[in-house]
Amino acid sequence: MATRRTETTQESRRLLVQAAGELFAEKGFRRTSFVEIAERAGISRGSIPWHFGNKLGLLEAVLEDRLQAMLAGFGPPEGAADPLEQVMGFVRLPVTRLFITLLGEAVEDGSPIREHYARLHAALRQGARARMRSAALPAGVDPEAFTVLLVGAVIGVHAQWRVAPEAVDLEAVRAVASALLPQDLARH
The missing domain is CATH 1.10.10.60 (Homeodomain-like)
Known part of the structure; x- marks a missing residue:
């Protein structure tokens, strides 16, 4: 007790x-x-x-507290809500601002937070891979490279939205992502 x-x-x-x-x-x-x-x-x-x-x-x-809270929000891939909606929800989370704000410091040589960002990005890629297991990617598309691209796109969309929210229509971005992603991934 x-x-x-x-x-x-x-x-x-x-x-x-x-x-x-x-x-x-x-x-x-x-x-x-x-x-x-x-x-x-x-x-x-x-x-x-x-x-x-x-x-x-x-x-x-x-970082550990916020990463765990963020990952818990994604939930398990089986039977989960629309993954694109979960990604867009991630973009809107206030905690995501922390990760984007500190990203500039993380990329600097000798940064004390660089290793934390390597782990954060690895966790995000792992989450993306878990959702992609049954997705049919186009022939010749490396799944690992695709997860890097996907995580990078989400980080980039979030950064743009934080800098100029009036210029970034998140719903339009979601619609484009839905149209471009393999359908079994978008529905997964």
Whole structure:
């Protein structure tokens, strides 16, 4: 049975992860300070190193938390809702903004978050592959290369929509994707 101290510790951790996720999405990893995170969470700044070791440890906790929440939203491929609708739902998720905001930092040489993005992209490709198992791709189309293209397209659509939402009609994008994807994948 959890003690009051354990519950308080878990709640403090949850509040810090939530606040850091919001600030990292708004400002990026490097431009967000412990002070800002602590103020947003309503918790002492000293709690951050106690819970996470350092700022990178906090980022790791945020990325893992958000990745797990995002992947849980996709659900299992069998009997799931329209996969295109799930992808478009992913594009609209507020958490996706975090991943896109930090992507610019992840591609820089020596970035402390590069490895996290490699794992995130691998998880997204794995999810796409799971849905494609029975899809009939055109002859000569490598399934692995197709998943890379699909994940890249989703990331690109999301980035464009975040930068200029008035210029990107997500429903039109969904309709085009539905027309272009193999029908058994679109219906899967």
